[in-house]
Amino acid sequence: MSDSRIPLYLITGFLDSGKTTLLTDTLNMDYFNDGQRTVLLMCEEGEAEYDPQFLSQRNCRMVPVEQEQLNTAFLQEVDRRYQPERVLLEYNGMWPIDILRRLKLPKNWGLYQAIDVVDGSTFEMYRANMQSMIIDMVTEADMVLFNRCSGDMPLSGWKRSIRAVNRMCEIVFEDSRGEQLEVEDILPYSLEDRRITLEDGDYGIWYLDIQDHPDRYVDKTITFKAQAMTGARLPRGSFVPGRNAMTCCADDIRFFGFLCKYDKARSLKKGEWITLTAVIKWESSPVYEEEGVVLYAQSVEKAERPDDPLVYFR
Numbered sequence: 001m002s003d004s005r006i007p008l009y010l011i012t013g014f015l016d017s018g019k020t021t022l023l024t025d026t027l028n029m030d031y032f033n034d035g036q037r038t039v040l041l042m043c044e045e046g047e048a049e050y051d052p053q054f055l056s057q058r059n060c061r062m063v064p065v066e067q068e069q070l071n072t073a074f075l076q077e078v079d080r081r082y083q084p085e086r087v088l089l090e091y092n093g094m095w096p097i098d099i100l101r102r103l104k105l106p107k108n109w110g111l112y113q114a115i116d117v118v119d120g121s122t123f124e125m126y127r128a129n130m131q132s133m134i135i136d137m138v139t140e141a142d143m144v145l146f147n148r149c150s151g152d153m154p155l156s157g158w159k160r161s162i163r164a165v166n167r168m169c170e171i172v173f174e175d176s177r178g179e180q181l182e183v184e185d186i187l188p189y190s191l192e193d194r195r196i197t198l199e200d201g202d203y204g205i206w207y208l209d210i211q212d213h214p215d216r217y218v219d220k221t222i223t224f225k226a227q228a229m230t231g232a233r234l235p236r237g238s239f240v241p242g243r244n245a246m247t248c249c250a251d252d253i254r255f256f257g258f259l260c261k262y263d264k265a266r267s268l269k270k271g272e273w274i275t276l277t278a279v280i281k282w283e284s285s286p287v288y289e290e291e292g293v294v295l296y297a298q299s300v301e302k303a304e305r306p307d308d309p310l311v312y313f314r
Contacts, residue, residue, distance in 0.1 A: 005110035006079075007086050010100070012137040013117035014093035014126060018147045020048040022117055023088055025178075027058050032086075039084040041065050043092040060088075067095050072104045079106045097136035116141040120149035120173070123158065135165055143170040150175060155183045163208050164245065185209055191216050198224035203243050204311040207256050210293055214282040222295070223277040225303050228268040229257060235286060239265040241276050241295070245311040253310065259287045262297040275303040 009026075013019045023040065026032055038060040040050070055062055061082055065074070078084070087109065091100065105111065116137045123146070127134060138144055144162050149155060159171050173181040187209065188202045196217075198206055203224055210217050226241035234240065242257020260278060268274070278295035285294055 005108055006084060006106075007112035008105060008109050009086070009088050009112055010091060010114040010140075011089065011117060012091045012093055012097075012114070012141065014119070014122075014130075015044060016048075017093065017117045017119040017122075018145075019090050019117045020050065021147075022115070022145065023090060024048070024050065024054070026088070027054070027060060033058055035059055036085040037061070037083060039063060039078060039082050039087050041078070041087065041089045043067070043070070043090055043095065067092070067099070070095075070099055070103065072106075075103070075109070076106050079109070093133065093137065097133075097140060100140065113143070114141050115143045115145055118144060118146045120146045120153055120155075120158075127161075138162055138165045138169070141166060141169050143172060146171070146173045147178070148176050149173045149181055151181070155181065156186045159183055159185065160205060160208055163212075164204065167208075167211065193220075195221045196223070198222065200225060200306050200308070201312070204245055204256070207243075207245075207258075207311075210280070214293065217280045217293075218282050220280050221277060221298065222280055223275065225273065225275050225306065226257065227255075227309075228270065228272050228274050228300075229255065230265065230268055230270045234259070234265075237261060237263050237265055239268055241274065243311040244309060256311070258293040258295055259285055260295040260297055262300060264300070268300070273303045273305050275299075275301045 011019045011023060027038070032038065036059065038058065040055070040060055040062045042050075042062055043065045050062055052062075061084075063078060063082075078087075144166075146155070146158065155173055159173075162169070162171055173183050175181055185205070188199070188205060189196050196206075203226075206222075206224075224241075226243055229240040229242060238259055238261050240257040241260050242255055244253050245256050246253050260276065262268075276295070276297060277299045278297045281294045281296060282291055283294050284291050
């Protein structure tokens with residue numbers, strides 16, 4: 001059954017990240033150049049500007065928006081006055097993302113896609129100074145588009161950082177000409193080996209890669225150091241080995257782990273450090289909403305706390 005609601009396309013990103021260029025290219029696509037009424041809600045002015053004649057030819061009306069204006073009543077007035085058949089919202093990356101989270105769309109509108117645009121040439125600078133704002137935008141995105149990238153940038157590390165925050169979003173890298181770049185994950189261990197031993201710093205890379213490519217790991221044996229998380233809500237004879245990971249900053253630390261079947265799970269103390277050797281399976285479990293990684297413990301030994309207990313995805 002098709003969705004009859006007016007589609008809203010949300011574009012987030014910092015100033016001069018390439019949002020206007022993306023929207024201009026989008027309006028050049030056949031789908032957006034079919035005569036339907038489009039409203040472009042512009043929340044900031046960057047270096048690139050929209051050509052009024054270009055917008056007019058595409059039946060697109062641009063409406064500037066101030067931060068205090070962006071609320072449900074304003075959107076309802078846009079719907080009444082312009083009667084759009086689709087809406088583009090170019091959001092100001094310096095505005096709090098909570099404005100969007102609180103925003104209720106008109107009943108006949110629906111969020112179709114959210115794209116976060118990132119300038120690869122300035123990403124490290126923004127990540128060093130505005131980490132929490134990056135996470136907010138990435139969390140809400142269906143796609144994260146890195147533009148102005150080059151092969152000497154740490155694209156694999158950026159990909160892992162984004163995947164740690166939002167596992168479901170699509171991640172795209174483009175060079176300065178708009179050509180898409182293929183980015184392969186660089187793994188610190190060999191997939192040819194039937195037995196994999198993770199160094200402390202490798203856990204985050206493995207954690208993300210096994211969920212994207214479970215076929216690479218099923219029936220292999222894995223050894224790594226982890227904390228044992230136990231609880232009454234877990235299935236009998238199981239626990240969750242994992243590590244606390246910093247996805248961007250000290251305020252954003254989360255525990256990442258997988259269910260492990262172990263007949264002596266009750267002997268484990270919550271949070272104690274262990275070295276686990278287990279066989280990897282991919283199967284259904286009540287713990288997951290769908291299929292996921294399930295480990296079958298072969299050995300569980302007490303271990304010393306690492307010098308740095310945190311895992312990083314860079």
